[in-house]
Amino acid sequence: MRRIIVVCSLVVALIGSLGIGRAGLGTAAQDATPEELAAHPVVGTWLAMSPSGPTVITFGPDGSAELGWAISYVDPTFPDLDVVFNSPGIGTWEPVDARKAHFTVVAVLSDMHGTYLGTATLDGYPTVGTDGQTFTDVAPEGRLTVRDAANHVLADLTNLAVGVTATRMTPGSVVFPAASPAAATPAA
Numbered sequence: 001m002r003r004i005i006v007v008c009s010l011v012v013a014l015i016g017s018l019g020i021g022r023a024g025l026g027t028a029a030q031d032a033t034p035e036e037l038a039a040h041p042v043v044g045t046w047l048a049m050s051p052s053g054p055t056v057i058t059f060g061p062d063g064s065a066e067l068g069w070a071i072s073y074v075d076p077t078f079p080d081l082d083v084v085f086n087s088p089g090i091g092t093w094e095p096v097d098a099r100k101a102h103f104t105v106v107a108v109l110s111d112m113h114g115t116y117l118g119t120a121t122l123d124g125y126p127t128v129g130t131d132g133q134t135f136t137d138v139a140p141e142g143r144l145t146v147r148d149a150a151n152h153v154l155a156d157l158t159n160l161a162v163g164v165t166a167t168r169m170t171p172g173s174v175v176f177p178a179a180s181p182a183a184a185t186p187a188a
Helices: 002-023 034-039
Strands: 044-050 053-059 064-068 084-086 089-095 101-110 116-124 134-137 142-148 153-160 164-168
Touching (some): 064 101
Antiparallel strands (some): 044 053, 044 164, 053 064, 064 089, 084 101, 101 116, 116 142, 134 164, 142 153
């Protein structure tokens, strides 16, 4: 029962802080007109390929962003756990220039029992290709920050260039990279 009260209190506090924090934001996404945001070529849903595998990211015409990270993984930042679960990364984006954007998303981390472990915050800088159908995020501007449940920084990877490439998703047309050749099986 006490745990439910604590969780409900945290949710109420989080909702309140989001409302207060959003009113004070002075970012370019907040200053840009809805038409400027909606017309940026990053708007849409993308199949992104990174060294850790594929994921889907959506940039909304209102400046919202959602990154569908892996559901569970082994994280060396939390050495006492076998698996760390995380929510999708939810956040915002803003235009940097006519083809480049800056996004920040936050994912909530938990263990297999649902115990809150902290957060992972990712900043990325995708640049949409001249074709409007691809983007890359290879510039060393990215940042990944992992915080524990008390908001202590456990990892802060700056100048992160992970080599992400993405293709715009459309109904009936999702483009995955070409398959790698299968390993040869020795003849018996």
